[in-house]
Amino acid sequence: MRYLDHNATTPMHPAALEEQLRVARDAWANPSSIHPAGEAARTEIERARRKLAKAIGARPDDLVFTSGGTESDNLAVRGLARAARRASGADGLAAPATEHPAVLDALRSLERDEGFRLALLPVDAEGRLDPSGFEAVVGEGTALVSIMAANNETGTLLPVDELAGRIRQLAPSAAIHTDAVQCLGRVALEVEALGVDAVSLSAHKCNGPKGVGALWLRPGTAIEAQQVGGSQEAGRRGGTENPAGAAAFAEAATRAAADREAHAAEWARLAALLRAELPGAWAGGVEFNTPESGALPNTLNASFRGVDGRRLAFELGRRGVAASAASACASHGHSASHVLAAMFPDDPERVAGGLRISFGRGSTEEDARALLEALPPSLEACRVG
Numbered sequence: 001m002r003y004l005d006h007n008a009t010t011p012m013h014p015a016a017l018e019e020q021l022r023v024a025r026d027a028w029a030n031p032s033s034i035h036p037a038g039e040a041a042r043t044e045i046e047r048a049r050r051k052l053a054k055a056i057g058a059r060p061d062d063l064v065f066t067s068g069g070t071e072s073d074n075l076a077v078r079g080l081a082r083a084a085r086r087a088s089g090a091d092g093l094a095a096p097a098t099e100h101p102a103v104l105d106a107l108r109s110l111e112r113d114e115g116f117r118l119a120l121l122p123v124d125a126e127g128r129l130d131p132s133g134f135e136a137v138v139g140e141g142t143a144l145v146s147i148m149a150a151n152n153e154t155g156t157l158l159p160v161d162e163l164a165g166r167i168r169q170l171a172p173s174a175a176i177h178t179d180a181v182q183c184l185g186r187v188a189l190e191v192e193a194l195g196v197d198a199v200s201l202s203a204h205k206c207n208g209p210k211g212v213g214a215l216w217l218r219p220g221t222a223i224e225a226q227q228v229g230g231s232q233e234a235g236r237r238g239g240t241e242n243p244a245g246a247a248a249f250a251e252a253a254t255r256a257a258a259d260r261e262a263h264a265a266e267w268a269r270l271a272a273l274l275r276a277e278l279p280g281a282w283a284g285g286v287e288f289n290t291p292e293s294g295a296l297p298n299t300l301n302a303s304f305r306g307v308d309g310r311r312l313a314f315e316l317g318r319r320g321v322a323a324s325a326a327s328a329c330a331s332h333g334h335s336a337s338h339v340l341a342a343m344f345p346d347d348p349e350r351v352a353g354g355l356r357i358s359f360g361r362g363s364t365e366e367d368a369r370a371l372l373e374a375l376p377p378s379l380e381a382c383r384v385g
């Protein structure tokens, strides 16, 4: 299988897998137990916290380990919004329409079930926000603004620090959250420098294990725990910790940060090759949905006219090439990409025909060439009408 779907998930780095096995074998006790076995597990969790913090420019105490990006997003959105409303009565929520469903659905549930006011902001054809869009919706009554750093479908990067600065002027007491799940190992990530209050991370997007993530919180940020029933993670997330997963995450993130520049250069070369060659693969018309600059170096999203992207991903899979239509989460549902729909509201054919190609550790030119070879027969097999 030629795997070109690293934004969906990545294979584990061998060193991260080693760490996971070592800690699961040698430090398997409950980190909250006060006997030496528990202390050994506690030592591993705290070691992992320090190591992850170092990889992302944070202080260890500001990291909360979670079960992944979805939980980090849910904890941030619900936990920050509820705490803000409790403190000041603020009930406004704002985010770009292109956020990941883990953010969007958490925001929508606050609107639907708890009476918060939600404003989803439009984006342009490159997936970018007009900063003045915030002016109409962000102000005194805003509880939370969420701005993703890198879009998982198109790779579009948002200037989070700039946008956060503008939001602080409009609503000094609003909490600001950033989903940076797709950033680790792909673009430089220094969480404190983003200028926000909370940053979501996930291990399995950077060659760590699935089911492990973290939420970075700026010191002093008010947040309500969403998972209760234990005082773990300084009362911010109840539940027995996962020392082996945390250790593997920290190892993966450290390696990803160290290898980032070399990887990024190679991915950019492969993406350039596909940009040059893909249009020749389909006479029906190919358009790129990933901007040429200001995007993740590993991601290339293209629309094939007259084709259903999900069917195309399926046909490519039958020919040994793994890629995605929209995101992996959306592709088992029935809706088309909400990200492409926000970018091209008047062009349903472009929205339907999107294919996401994403490179990762170990991706080669042979993988890219295998895609180019598999595309013409796959496209013929799924031509619409």
Ligand code: PLP
Pocket: 007, 008, 067, 068, 069, 070, 071, 073, 100, 102, 148, 150, 151, 152, 179, 181, 182, 202, 203, 204, 211, 212, 213, 327, 329
């Ligand atoms: N946020 C973004 C941008 C993602 O791409 C993903 C994963 O697809 C998530 C959140 C959810 O992360 P996880 O799969 O760790 O729950």
